[in-house]
Amino acid sequence: xxxxxxxxxxxxxxxxxxxxxxxxxxxxxxxxxxxxxxxxxxxxxxxxxxxxxxxxxxxxxxxxxxxxxxxxxxxxxxxxxxxxxxxxxxxxxxxxxxxxxxxxxxxxxxxxxxxxxxxxxxxxxxxxxxxxxxxxxxxxxxxxxxxxxxxxxxxxxxxxxxxxxxxxxxxxxxxxxxxxxxxxxxxxxxxxxxxxxxxxxxxxxxxxxxxxxxxxxxxxxxxxxxxxxxxxxxxxxxxxx
Numbered sequence: 153x154x155x156x157x158x159x160x161x162x163x164x165x166x167x168x169x170x171x172x173x174x175x176x177x178x179x180x181x182x183x184x185x186x187x188x189x190x191x192x193x194x195x196x197x198x199x200x201x202x203x204x205x206x207x208x209x210x211x212x213x214x215x216x217x218x219x220x221x222x223x224x225x226x227x228x229x230x231x232x233x234x235x236x237x238x239x240x241x242x243x244x245x246x247x248x249x250x251x252x253x254x255x256x257x258x259x260x261x262x263x264x265x266x267x268x269x270x271x272x273x274x275x276x277x278x279x280x281x282x283x284x285x286x287x288x289x290x291x292x293x294x295x296x297x298x299x300x301x302x303x304x305x306x307x308x309x310x311x312x313x314x315x316x317x318x319x320x321x322x323x324x325x326x327x328x329x330x331x332x333x334x335x336x337x338x339x340x341x342x343x344x345x346x347x348x349x350x351x352x353x354x355x356x357x358x359x360x361x362x363x364x365x366x367x368x369x370x371x372x373x374x375x376x377x378x379x380x381x382x383x384x385x386x387x388x389x390x391x392x393x
Contacts, residue, residue: 159349166260166341166387173259174333175326177252181214182322198234202282208238209277212245213254236290241281248273253386260390337387344391 196207229239249270258266359370 156349159345162348162391163341163345166344166390167338169259170256170337170341170387171330173255174252174330174337175323177255178326178329179319179323181251182325183318185214186318186322198238202278204235204238205241205278205281208241208281209245209249209274212242212277213249213274214251230293235285236293237281237285239281240284240289241277244277244280245274249277256386260386261393340385340387344387344389347388347391 196211198204226239226243229242230236254266254270257269358364359367364370
């Protein structure tokens with residue numbers, strides 16, 4: 153039986169792992185994105201047919217993972233004339249398939265779980281964009297001017313920037329993102345630690361075991377109102393496993 157001490161140990165261990173993963177991977181992503189101009193992203197998304205939806209989901213999987221980056225970028229892409237379907241694929245993939253989420257799943261739940269998550273979410277994003285485009289979703293979009301992102305580091309592009317300057321900027325961007333999700337991450341880890349330490353395994357198996365045909369619908373129904381961020385959900389899922 154898990155004691156209070158083990159529960160606290162679990163909390164600090166998972167928090168340390170997630171912090172290292174978040175800062176490390178998000179710094180790398182922010183650094184890479186500094187070398188990809190917005191205009192190039194728009195050109196990639198403007199590829200014709202279903203291929204554009206695949207590009208949209210792929211770009212979404214590499215972009216910053218906070219809503220204050222995703223939404224302004226989405227508005228900018230739409231106002232710049234990027235096709236509606238690929239942009240919608242980008243909107244779905246961006247908060248769910250970013251490298252930090254995939255790394256967290258791979259490190260905490262294993263490569264098989266990560267691969268399954270990526271494949272299902274990626275093709276779901278592609279399909280979502282195609283369906284919305286076919287049913288005329290583009291006509292529902294309001295014509296708005298794009299707003300500047302509140303958490304992406306920018307600078308004067310007319311001045312040469314060294315690699316160390318880019319790295320420093322990428323780290324501070326990652327740090328700002330981390331501060332924005334820290335409270336949610338701690339909430340998720342706290343809930344996960346409580347489940348790990350104090351909820352009997354038999355109870356979890358009874359509710360969500362293989363013998364319960366409604367286990368997945370029940371999990372989805374509970375998960376919707378409890379969802380805060382994917383970074384919060386992952387430690388909870390880990391504790392349940």
